[in-house]
Amino acid sequence: MNEIYIFFGMGGYALYVWSSFGFTLIIMLSLLVKSYKNNKYNLKTYEELKSYSKRFKENNVKKP
Amino acid sequence: MKKLHKLANPGKFYRLSEKILPWSNLLAISLCGLGLYLGLFVAPPDYQQGETVRIIYVHVPAATLASLVYAIMAITSAISFIWKNPLGSFIAKAAAPIGAAFTIIAIITGALWGKPTWGTWWIWDARLTSVLILFFLYLGYIGVWQIFEDQNKAAKAAAIIALVGAINLPIIKFSVDWWNTLHQGASIIRLDGPSIHSDILIPLIFMWLGFISYLISVLIIRIQSEITLQKIRAIQIMISEQK
Amino acid sequence: MLRNLKPKRRRLLFLLSGIFILGISLGLALLALNEQVDLFLTPTSLSKKTIEVNKRFKLGGLVKKNSIRRLEDGITTLFIITDNNMSIAAEFKGVLPNLFREGQGVVAEGKLNPQKIFIASKIFAKHDENYLPPEIADAIKKEGQWKGE
Numbered sequence: 001m002n003e004i005y006i007f008f009g010m011g012g013y014a015l016y017v018w019s020s021f022g023f024t025l026i027i028m029l030s031l032l033v034k035s036y037k038n039n040k041y042n043l044k045t046y047e048e049l050k051s052y053s054k055r056f057k058e059n060n061v062k063k064p
Numbered sequence: 065m066k067k068l069h070k071l072a073n074p075g076k077f078y079r080l081s082e083k084i085l086p087w088s089n090l091l092a093i094s095l096c097g098l099g100l101y102l103g104l105f106v107a108p109p110d111y112q113q114g115e116t117v118r119i120i121y122v123h124v125p126a127a128t129l130a131s132l133v134y135a136i137m138a139i140t141s142a143i144s145f146i147w148k149n150p151l152g153s154f155i156a157k158a159a160a161p162i163g164a165a166f167t168i169i170a171i172i173t174g175a176l177w178g179k180p181t182w183g184t185w186w187i188w189d190a191r192l193t194s195v196l197i198l199f200f201l202y203l204g205y206i207g208v209w210q211i212f213e214d215q216n217k218a219a220k221a222a223a224i225i226a227l228v229g230a231i232n233l234p235i236i237k238f239s240v241d242w243w244n245t246l247h248q249g250a251s252i253i254r255l256d257g258p259s260i261h262s263d264i265l266i267p268l269i270f271m272w273l274g275f276i277s278y279l280i281s282v283l284i285i286r287i288q289s290e291i292t293l294q295k296i297r298a299i300q301i302m303i304s305e306q307k
Numbered sequence: 308m309l310r311n312l313k314p315k316r317r318r319l320l321f322l323l324s325g326i327f328i329l330g331i332s333l334g335l336a337l338l339a340l341n342e343q344v345d346l347f348l349t350p351t352s353l354s355k356k357t358i359e360v361n362k363r364f365k366l367g368g369l370v371k372k373n374s375i376r377r378l379e380d381g382i383t384t385l386f387i388i389t390d391n392n393m394s395i396a397a398e399f400k401g402v403l404p405n406l407f408r409e410g411q412g413v414v415a416e417g418k419l420n421p422q423k424i425f426i427a428s429k430i431f432a433k434h435d436e437n438y439l440p441p442e443i444a445d446a447i448k449k450e451g452q453w454k455g456e
Contacts, residue, residue: 020176039288142322
């Protein structure tokens with residue numbers, strides 16, 4: 001128990017050390033998640049547009 | 065040279081990047097994990113700073129990559145400007161938010177490190193000020209892409225910011241040698257070798273390699289996103305022309 | 308002449324000359340501003356110029372060995388700032404940062420009093436670029452191989 005206490009205590013600098021690691025983790029993770037979601041969204045939009053434009057072309061060809 | 069030209073083709077790049085991505089993900093997780101374990105559990109405290117020195121394991125990788133990403137942005141912008149290659153501006157555009165994230169991490173962790181060691185969160189010395197300018201350059205660069213409706217114009221304006229701002233990079237690096245600052249001088253890249261003991265340096269190197277792998281992963285995801293966005297635009301233009 | 312170049316070369320040339328001109332002009336500007344960009348004066352650079360009494364500025368250097376004296380009031384610290392060439396006596400009332408130690412770097416903000424003593428109102432500890440485990444620092448000091456301080 002005591003060892004854990006010492007580890008998290010960081011020699012009295014716990015606030016500074018842990019907020020540094022915490023802030024870094026939050027920024028890096030949120031950028032990763034945002035980039036990943038954005039990529040998935042774009043891919044989905046692209047697939048939808050592709051099938052739409054396919055139908056669009058077929059309709060255009062059939063009409064006249 | 066021919067191979068390079070192939071790589072400069074967005075489609076080829078996309079397929080190649082798909083192969084790299086799982087590996088860079090794996091490396092990012094394992095290297096950061098190992099670096100954190102060594103840095104938090106194995107590495108000793110510093111003889112002067114005590115435990116606060118552990119902030120080095122996030123501050124230094126973030127700060128060096130903040131500059132490195134800007135250098136990547138400037139080089140790819142220059143390539144896209146000279147060779148009129150779209151992939152270059154995709155890479156630069158995709159890299160900017162990553163660089164901005166690393167810069168804000170460097171600034172905040174630096175403040176959290178400065179308070180207990182220097183006795184202040186912030187000081188207007190040449191190093192801290194030039195890094196703050198780097199952050200504003202990133203914001204300006206990202207802003208330019210949002211402002212211009214015409215993506216070709218945006219690419220040109222953004223490239224100008226990236227290239228002009230690159231002059232800040234040597235100023236950041238050498239600020240601690242050229243002027244007197246509160247920030248200490250270089251510890252790793254020195255003529256007489258690193259002045260960091262290997263017990264502290266080795267975990268730092270693992271963290272740094274982990275951050276590099278993270279950079280590669282997120283950069284790939286963001287470039288893929290840009291390439292897809294370009295394809296979406298092409299289809300939209302096609303549809304609107306057929307209407 | 309420039310018109311005969313390929314567009315690619317022309318753009319490259321344009322870019323390089325733009326960066327070159329900008330770099331030179333920024334370099335000159337920074338050279339002119341050199342002293343303003345410096346965070347602090349050293350005792351030597353201070354001795355070369357006259358600074359009026361009561362004008363605020365920053366003074367930096369090392370805390371001289373065996374120079375720290377604490378007054379009986381409990382909050383006043385006297386010490387000497389040195390750059391190993393010139394030295395200036397300084398006085399500070401308040402809580403010192405943790406890394407304020409003899410032989411370590413310091414930046415003090417304040418003003419000179421008529422007796423040419425630097426009355427500091429803020430103290431920043433500057434730390435050097437050496438990172439060592441405590442045991443190893445002790446061992447080096449014992450062997451007399453210590454380069455710092």
